[in-house]
Amino acid sequence: MLLLAACGASSTTAPSTSSPSTAAGTSTPSSSAATPTSTAAAVSTTCPTSAEIATLTGTTFPAPQQASSTGSLVCSYNDTTSGANLVIEVTAAPATTASALKIAAGAAASAYNVTASSVSGFGSAAYAFIAGDASTNSSGVATSVILILNGSDLIDITAELTLADVEAVATHVLGQ
Numbered sequence: 289m290l291l292l293a294a295c296g297a298s299s300t301t302a303p304s305t306s307s308p309s310t311a312a313g314t315s316t317p318s319s320s321a322a323t324p325t326s327t328a329a330a331v332s333t334t335c336p337t338s339a340e341i342a343t344l345t346g347t348t349f350p351a352p353q354q355a356s357s358t359g360s361l362v363c364s365y366n367d368t369t370s371g372a373n374l375v376i377e378v379t380a381a382p383a384t385t386a387s388a389l390k391i392a393a394g395a396a397a398s399a400y401n402v403t404a405s406s407v408s409g410f411g412s413a414a415y416a417f418i419a420g421d422a423s424t425n426s427s428g429v430a431t432s433v434i435l436i437l438n439g440s441d442l443i444d445i446t447a448e449l450t451l452a453d454v455e456a457v458a459t460h461v462l463g464q
Contacts, residue, residue, distance in 0.1 A: 333378075335363030336460060341374065344460055345453040349374060371426030374447035376461060382440035386413035389437045393417070396433065404435075410458055411438030418451055434458050 335352040342348050349365035349372075356362070359380035366373050393404035393415030400419035407414040414436040422430040425448050432451040436443040436458060443461060445454050 333361055334464075335361070335376065336457070336464070338365065340460065341365060341457065344456040345374075345447075345449055347372060347374075347449060347453070352376075367427075372429065372448040374449065374457070375445070376457065377442075377444040377446075378461070379442045379444075380440060381437075381442045384437055384440075384442055386437055389413050389435060389442070390415060393435045396435070400431075404433075407434065407455070410434070410455075410462065411436040411443070413437040414458075416451060416454070436462070438462060 333356065335354045336344075338349050338351050341352075347367065347370075349367050352363040352365045354361070354363055361376075361378045363376040364373070365375070390404075390406075390413070397404035397415075397417040397419075400417070400421065402417050402420060404415040404417040407416045414434060416432070416434040419431040419433070422428055425431065427448045429448045429450070431446060431448055432454040433444070433446045434451070434454050436445075443458065445458050445461070447454050447457070449457075
């Protein structure tokens with residue numbers, strides 16, 4: 289099951305789902321930050337440190353709140369100063385296909401009235417979009433989302449950061 293998290297300033301212990309913005313438009317993600325990744329690479333079972341996230345994004349977050357269970361890991365970073373959130377979710381999904389990921393990404397993006405675009409260089413399939421919700425986020429930055437199929441893992445990174453920053457985090461997570 290693909291779990292999609294939307295960032296909101298009220299998230300404190302786990303990702304929260306926020307209402308989609310009514311802003312219309314489409315977003316075309318950049319893949320310039322992507323580094324080709326093997327689809328067989330093992331994904332870490334620990335969250336990146338706040339120092340690693342700061343180095344990757346230039347944004348300071350406190351230590352992540354980590355929740356894990358068999359086959360899943362959720363890392364929630366909540367910047368109480370700016371209200372920005374970053375959520376990294378890794379879920380074991382051995383039966384998921386690239387076409388199923390495309391459908392899930394399209395559905396998630398359509399909730400924000402935008403279109404998910406394919407992004408190369410991440411796992412066996414990846415889709416990304418930028419929600420048109422900057423005006424409703426306390427940080428003033430639109431929510432960027434990248435969904436990745438890496439072997440039998442689904443990775444969802446959602447943050448009130450630029451798509452380039454989210455892609456940098458994705459590259460790091462895939463390299464762990």
